[in-house]
Amino acid sequence: NDRVADAVRAHPSRLAAFATLPMVDPAAAARELERAVTKLQCRGALINGTTNGLFLDHPTFAPVLEAAQALNVPIYLHPAPPPPAVQEAYFGGLPEPYGFMLSIAGWGWHTETGLHALRMIVAGVFDRFPQLQIIIGHMGEDLPFSLARASGVLSRVPGSLSRPVAESFHDHFHVTTSGYFTIPPFLCALSVVGIERLMFSVDYPYSENAVGRAFLDALPVAPADRDKIAFGNAERLLRL
Numbered sequence: 001n002d003r004v005a006d007a008v009r010a011h012p013s014r015l016a017a018f019a020t021l022p023m024v025d026p027a028a029a030a031r032e033l034e035r036a037v038t039k040l041q042c043r044g045a046l047i048n049g050t051t052n053g054l055f056l057d058h059p060t061f062a063p064v065l066e067a068a069q070a071l072n073v074p075i076y077l078h079p080a081p082p083p084p085a086v087q088e089a090y091f092g093g094l095p096e097p098y099g100f101m102l103s104i105a106g107w108g109w110h111t112e113t114g115l116h117a118l119r120m121i122v123a124g125v126f127d128r129f130p131q132l133q134i135i136i137g138h139m140g141e142d143l144p145f146s147l148a149r150a151s152g153v154l155s156r157v158p159g160s161l162s163r164p165v166a167e168s169f170h171d172h173f174h175v176t177t178s179g180y181f182t183i184p185p186f187l188c189a190l191s192v193v194g195i196e197r198l199m200f201s202v203d204y205p206y207s208e209n210a211v212g213r214a215f216l217d218a219l220p221v222a223p224a225d226r227d228k229i230a231f232g233n234a235e236r237l238l239r240l
Contacts, residue, residue, distance in 0.1 A: 001032065005040035016240060018046040018076055021064065030063035037071045043238040044073040044135075049080030055116050057123035065129050074133040074174065074237060077116060079109030079141075086112075105179070105206055114141040121168045122154055122161065133237065134173050137201060139180035143169065144192040170194070174237060177229075179203030181215035195225050199234045 004017040019036035021029035036042040045068065047056070054060060056077070068075050081087070082103055091103040102108060113136055126132060136143075143150070151166035161168075175193050177186065178201040189198060202212040219226055234240065 001036045001040055001042065005036075005042070008041065016238065017042050018044050021045050021047065023047060023051040023061070023064070026061050026063045029061075030067040033064065033067045033073075034071060037073055042073075043240070044068070044075060046076040046078055048078050049112065049116070050083065053083050055119050057119045057125050062128070065125065065132055069129045069132045072131070072239075074135050076135040076137075077113060078137065079104070079113045082108055082112060110138050110141045113138075114143045114146070117141065117143060117169070117173060118150060118154070118165070121165050121172075122159075124160060124162075126168050126172050127162050132172060135176060135199075135237075136173060137176040137178035137203075139177055139185045139189045140173075140175040140193060143173075144175070144185075144189040147192055170197075173197070174199060174233070176201035177212070177215070179207045181207060181211050183218070183220065186215075186219065190221075195221075195228055196233060198229050199237075200230050 001017075001019050008015045008017050017040075019033055019040070019042040021032055023029050033045050036045070045064075047064075051061075056065065056075075065075075082090070086108075087103055091099045091108060093099070094102065098106075117134065117136055120126070120134070147166050147169060151164050151169070155161065155164040155166075170193070173193075174197045175189055176199045180186070200212070200216050202209045216226070216230060219229065221229070
C-alpha cells in the first residue's frame with residue numbers, strides 16, 4: 001500500500017488506488033484499511049474472493065466491513081481461483097488448459113463472485129452494515145441476467161431478510177464493465193442495475209485496453225449517460 005501510494009503521489013492526475021488488506025487477520029485488515037484511507041488516500045479496498053475458504057459474510061470479517069462503512073469507502077470484490085475441492089469437483093478431469101481456464105475467466109470466477117454477492121445479501125450483511133457499498137466487475141458477475149430469478153426464489157424463503165434480495169442488490173452493489181466488452185450483456189446490466197451504478201473498467205491483461213475503449217465509444221447511450229459510465233459514477237462513489 002505504501003508503494004502504490006507513492007505511485008499515486010507521483011501521478012495524482014492519473015492514478016488512485018485501492019488498498020490490499022491482510023484478510024487472514026481481520027482486525028489487522030481493518031486497521032490497515034483505516035491507515036490506507038486516512039494516511040495514504042486510498043479510495044477503498046480490493047479483496048480477492050474467499051479467505052481460507054470463507055466468504056465475506058462470515059462473522060470473522062465484520063471488523064473489515066465495519067471499517068469500510070465507517071470510512072465511507074467501497075470494497076471491490078474481485079474473483080480468485082476456486083478452493084482446491086471446488087477446482088477438483090467442478091473443473092477436474094478436463095483436458096488442460098481448458099479445466100483451468102473454465103475455473104477462472106471462462107466461467108468459474110464469475111459464478112463464484114456472483115454467489116459471494118448473494119451470500120452477503122441472504123446472510124444479512126447489509127442489515128448489519130446498511131451503508132456498506134460493494135463493487136463487482138465483469139458486468140455484474142452474471143447476476144444481472146439471473147437477479148430476478150434469484151430474488152424471486154430467495155425472497156420467498158421463510159427467514160429474517162428485511163427486504164427482497166433484488167432491493168438489497170440495487171442499494172449496495174455497483175457494477176463495472178471489466179472484460180465484458182459486447183453490447184448484449186451491457187444492455188442487460190443497464191436495464192437491471194441502472195445507469196447510476198455502472199462504471200467503465202478495463203481488464204488488462206486479460207483483455208486489451210483498446211478493445212475496452214472501442215466498446216465504451218460504441219455504447220448505445222446518450223452522451224450524458226456515457227459520461228456517467230466513463231467517469232461520473234466513479235468520481236461520486238470514490239470521491240475522486
